[in-house]
Amino acid sequence: MNPMDIFRVKGLWDKFTQNHPKFPLFMQAVARNAIAEGTILDIQATTAAGETYSSNLKLTAQDMELLEEMRQLMGNMR
Secondary structure (H helix, E strand, O other), rough: OHHHHHHHHHHHHHHHHOOHHHHHHHHHHHHHHOOOOOOOOEEEOOOOOOOOOEEEEEOHHHHHHHHHHHHOOOOOOO
8 A cells, every 4th residue: 555645545534534533433442342243233314305325234253353463454554
């Protein structure tokens, strides 16, 4: 990965979190307290035109393995 891309994405993320300060706090709380095998994650998006899309998934042992690998990878990038 190009280091300049990392800096660009970091700047975009910083702006996003300024615009939506509760979102990172929500994600941290979920990561700390709700990510476990059997947890059901629901997501919904509503367009400006009022169209709604929604989906959910139940975390499996395989999902937990992937999430742990991603957590370690992200920790190594800090």
